[in-house]
Amino acid sequence: MTVRSDGLKAVWRRPGGRAGAAFLGFLVLLAWLGPLALPDPFRQFDLVELADAPPSADHPFGTDQLSRDVLSRVVSGARISLAVAALTVALSVTLGAAVGLVAGYWGGAVDAVIMRLVDGALAVPRLFLLLLVLALSDRVPLAVLIILMGATGWFATSRLVRAEVLRLRTEAFVQAAEALGASRRRVIFRHLLVNAAGPLLVAATLGVGDVILLEAGLSFLGLGVQPPTPSWGGMIMDGRPVLESAPWVGIFPGVAITLTVLATNLVGDALRDVLDPRSA
Amino acid sequence: MTRWLLRRALQSVLTLAIALLLLFLVVHALPGDPLAREGDRALTPEQVEQLRRRYGLDRPLPGQLAAFVGGLVRGDLGTSIEYGRPVASLLAERLPATLLLGGTALLLNFSLGIWLGVRQAVRKDSREDRWLTTLSLAGYATPSFWLGLVLANLIGVRWHLLPPAGMRDPLGQAGLWPATTDVLRHLVLPALTLAIVSLAGTMRYQRTAMLEVLRVPYIVTARAKGLSEGRVVWRHAWRNAVFPVLTLFGLWLPILVSGSVFVEAVFAWPGLGSLAVAAVGNRDYPVLMGTSVLVAAVVVLGSLLSDLAYAALDPRVRHG
Numbered sequence: 001m002t003v004r005s006d007g008l009k010a011v012w013r014r015p016g017g018r019a020g021a022a023f024l025g026f027l028v029l030l031a032w033l034g035p036l037a038l039p040d041p042f043r044q045f046d047l048v049e050l051a052d053a054p055p056s057a058d059h060p061f062g063t064d065q066l067s068r069d070v071l072s073r074v075v076s077g078a079r080i081s082l083a084v085a086a087l088t089v090a091l092s093v094t095l096g097a098a099v100g101l102v103a104g105y106w107g108g109a110v111d112a113v114i115m116r117l118v119d120g121a122l123a124v125p126r127l128f129l130l131l132l133v134l135a136l137s138d139r140v141p142l143a144v145l146i147i148l149m150g151a152t153g154w155f156a157t158s159r160l161v162r163a164e165v166l167r168l169r170t171e172a173f174v175q176a177a178e179a180l181g182a183s184r185r186r187v188i189f190r191h192l193l194v195n196a197a198g199p200l201l202v203a204a205t206l207g208v209g210d211v212i213l214l215e216a217g218l219s220f221l222g223l224g225v226q227p228p229t230p231s232w233g234g235m236i237m238d239g240r241p242v243l244e245s246a247p248w249v250g251i252f253p254g255v256a257i258t259l260t261v262l263a264t265n266l267v268g269d270a271l272r273d274v275l276d277p278r279s280a
Numbered sequence: 281m282t283r284w285l286l287r288r289a290l291q292s293v294l295t296l297a298i299a300l301l302l303l304f305l306v307v308h309a310l311p312g313d314p315l316a317r318e319g320d321r322a323l324t325p326e327q328v329e330q331l332r333r334r335y336g337l338d339r340p341l342p343g344q345l346a347a348f349v350g351g352l353v354r355g356d357l358g359t360s361i362e363y364g365r366p367v368a369s370l371l372a373e374r375l376p377a378t379l380l381l382g383g384t385a386l387l388l389n390f391s392l393g394i395w396l397g398v399r400q401a402v403r404k405d406s407r408e409d410r411w412l413t414t415l416s417l418a419g420y421a422t423p424s425f426w427l428g429l430v431l432a433n434l435i436g437v438r439w440h441l442l443p444p445a446g447m448r449d450p451l452g453q454a455g456l457w458p459a460t461t462d463v464l465r466h467l468v469l470p471a472l473t474l475a476i477v478s479l480a481g482t483m484r485y486q487r488t489a490m491l492e493v494l495r496v497p498y499i500v501t502a503r504a505k506g507l508s509e510g511r512v513v514w515r516h517a518w519r520n521a522v523f524p525v526l527t528l529f530g531l532w533l534p535i536l537v538s539g540s541v542f543v544e545a546v547f548a549w550p551g552l553g554s555l556a557v558a559a560v561g562n563r564d565y566p567v568l569m570g571t572s573v574l575v576a577a578v579v580v581l582g583s584l585l586s587d588l589a590y591a592a593l594d595p596r597v598r599h600g
Binding site (some may be wrong): 015016045088091116117119120121123124125126127128129131133134136209213216218220221222223233236240244247250251253254257258259260261262265266269 | 288291294295297299301302303306307330332349388410414417418420421422423424425426427429433438439534537538542547556557559560563565568569571574575576579580581583
């Protein structure tokens with residue numbers, strides 16, 4: 001009965017979770033192998049004849065203003081979106097778990113100070129923190145974008161982990177471990193962290209969807225992934241002026257975002273039903 | 281009750297103070313100069329230096345903090361670089377449009393979300409329940425700016441059913457009635473966009489709250505008395521299941537505020553969101569800072585009011 005086998009089975013048992021997991025699996029494969037079979041997403045085919053060309057056999061999703069293949073760019077955008085979201089969530093979940101463990105385990109003044117700081121940070125919506133930082137800097141490299149989104153995304157997770165730790169510390173098995181003289185490190189890593197992993201995994205899965213939307217929004221405003229690197233949000237920005245004459249440029253990346261975020265949330269929901277039933 | 285109130289209010293003040301300190305540190309202590317991008321405006325180094333002095337950026341950090349706090353106390357949020365006007369008056373000018381949009385979206389969100397959530401609870405585990413959950417999750421997964429663009433293009437530009445952008449028709453008729461309907465027509469698409477992307481949360485909470493109430497013995501009694509199903513659901517169950525959902529508006533505020541940034545930008549709605557987006561483009565950091573300060577205050581106040589409303593309805597909170 002590990003978190004992993006439990007979670008996987010639960011996801012597969014539910015129709016929503018199964019559809020979501022299947023779509024995500026397909027998307028990862030596509031993002032991984034697709035670029036091998038598709039045209040170069042940066043290649044400008046023919047600026048005169050093939051700009052904003054409608055979907056055809058050669059270009060199933062049409063081409064954009066610069067005559068680039070929209071399907072190639074959607075697939076490459078999946079690479080960027082998924083990688084950025086996964087790394088961002090990995091960072092924010094690690095930070096949130098560390099802070100939550102410290103606050104919950106040490107308690108007292110440490111806990112009070114940390115949680116007041118987290119309350120304050122949660123009062124400023126993540127988007128506004130990022131707008132402030134990004135507006136003050138020139139074009140940010142992808143790595144910095146990931147660090148910024150990760151650093152602004154752990155506040156709620158730390159609250160969650162702290163609550164789990166406070167609950168777990170009253171449980172008999174943790175008290176028994178402490179009474180038996182288990183080291184602090186052993187209690188934290190072998191008992192508290194492992195048993196908080198379920199809710200943490202659920203929060204991380206749902207967090208992936210949020211980050212995909214956040215990155216798309218920032219890229220749409222020109223603050224996220226910088227052109228010419230293909231990103232779904234940036235492609236919607238590119239498609240905005242030609243939404244009437246060449247809707248395919250902006251429609252397909254939007255559909256890709258919606259389906260991907262829906263799939264991660266369906267998986268997150270299915271996971272929650274089993275791993276974190278109290279919050280379902 | 282008074283003590284609980286006092287403690288909760290003090291806590292809000294502290295939270296806001298920490299939020300403002302965080303905003304200050306983000307702008308002033310992180311590497312990156314708020315005026316570094318002045319290069320765009322083709323300024324000489326002397327002019328940049330002059331600007332730095334004007335905005336107090338040449339002072340040491342504690343001095344800047346003192347100036348920031350002093351300004352806040354006086355209601356002075358600085359001067360916009362782009363418009364050359366006090367930020368506070370810019371914000372005051374834009375706030376009503378955002379309140380109108382956000383308020384309408386919240387109203388739509390609650391009325392639709394509560395109605396659908398109750399339907400789901402009553403038909404738990406049916407095909408309709410599952411489809412409504414999936415549809416609301418799809419709405420949550422849709423980027424608001426994209427949904428806005430698509431709706432504006434289809435309904436506004438192609439079918440000419442509603443205006444695709446702005447808040448008022450510049451060629452509209454004068455008079456209270458035409459002016460009001462004009463604003464309302466402009467309001468429909470942005471408010472609907474915001475409501476659709478934020479609906480899932482309300483539906484889920486209403487469904488859960490309703491399921492809990494439907495299990496309670498007095499519902500069995502009501503059914504045993506032979507009351508109609510509609511009366512049992514709406515008069516007996518829903519009345520007790522709706523207040524916890526309504527008090528959640530504090531939770532939706534950050535989502536609505538962030539969503540309105542994109543929706544206002546897409547629909548050219550003259551509120552705080554489009555002001556913030558323009559400020560990003562202009563590197564107008566006093567305006568961005570002022571907007572964030574206002575948003576933080578709204579979020580803290582919303583969560584306080586939300587808690588107060590909940591406590592007023594549930595005595596266990598204030599005595600617990």
